[in-house]
Amino acid sequence: MTLRSYAMNQATFPEMYERWLVGPLFQPWADMTLEEVRLSRGDRVLDIACGTGIVARVARERLGNADFVVGIDVSSDMLAIARAVAPDIDWREGNASALPLHDGEQFVVIVCQQGLQFFPDKAAAAAQMRRALAKGGRLAVTTWRSDDEIPFFRELRRVAERHLGAISDQRYSFGDAALLETLLREAGFNEVRSKVVSRTIRFEDDAPFLRLNAMALVGMSAAGKAMGDHERKRVVEDIVSESAPVLQPYTDGSGIAFEVSTNLATAKG
Numbered sequence: 001m002t003l004r005s006y007a008m009n010q011a012t013f014p015e016m017y018e019r020w021l022v023g024p025l026f027q028p029w030a031d032m033t034l035e036e037v038r039l040s041r042g043d044r045v046l047d048i049a050c051g052t053g054i055v056a057r058v059a060r061e062r063l064g065n066a067d068f069v070v071g072i073d074v075s076s077d078m079l080a081i082a083r084a085v086a087p088d089i090d091w092r093e094g095n096a097s098a099l100p101l102h103d104g105e106q107f108v109v110i111v112c113q114q115g116l117q118f119f120p121d122k123a124a125a126a127a128q129m130r131r132a133l134a135k136g137g138r139l140a141v142t143t144w145r146s147d148d149e150i151p152f153f154r155e156l157r158r159v160a161e162r163h164l165g166a167i168s169d170q171r172y173s174f175g176d177a178a179l180l181e182t183l184l185r186e187a188g189f190n191e192v193r194s195k196v197v198s199r200t201i202r203f204e205d206d207a208p209f210l211r212l213n214a215m216a217l218v219g220m221s222a223a224g225k226a227m228g229d230h231e232r233k234r235v236v237e238d239i240v241s242e243s244a245p246v247l248q249p250y251t252d253g254s255g256i257a258f259e260v261s262t263n264l265a266t267a268k269g
């Protein structure tokens, strides 16, 4: 992710991501995706854009050991957390468009969860996935739908835009399922299909989530990138406090709950 690390209670962005976002927001989809690819014992699994490693970790749990699981991410900071949480998994630093694989190394299952939208060269990344997938192997790629379709995130973005001007939020920048399918077909995958999956996400403590979301929006905006640390922190605080009314309809007394939708594309090697 191109998000900067911010000092907040001494925690870095990857630490906060793992601590506050992975459980409520990313783990449920990792479970769903590994169900979808019917992960079974003995499968070699590659988690591309693994971040702090939730898909690889869930795969390891299901497989019963870490011998067949590899996670790759471009961010050494995200990988540092992945290594700290699960030192037994093979974590590799590298770009999705030039995967750091051994000669002829292939996998029976490849998952890329909410990473593709960040890759500058998606066609190169899809070609790399194709090369890495064994004949008959199973691929799953997820990308969030556009935030214009996710009212909660759209409304939070609008609050941030009052401070920062128009924001093109990379997290929701590859929401078109037809484009995703075409990308995979053109890379040579077979049996390419996609579906939209929605689920309700719940945060018991909304404060860290709100702050991380504001940090992400500031970090992705042209105005935010031009700011010094002090100004950036101030704008994050302003966005967080002005977001309170957006949260209200999603609050149920013990946290917030809102619906999120993703594309889930699957294909075969």
Ligand SMILES: C[S@@+](CC[C@H](N)C(=O)[O-])C[C@H]1O[C@@H](n2cnc3c(N)ncnc32)[C@H](O)[C@@H]1O
Pocket: 001, 002, 022, 026, 048, 049, 050, 051, 052, 053, 054, 055, 072, 073, 074, 075, 078, 094, 095, 096, 097, 112, 113, 114, 115, 118, 119, 120
């Ligand atoms: C939203 S996070 C998703 C992480 C993880 N898959 C999860 O579900 O928690 C996106 C990840 O994509 C990684 N990423 C962005 N561009 C990349 C690239 N070109 N190659 C590999 N990883 C990349 C980021 O470093 C980040 O960890």
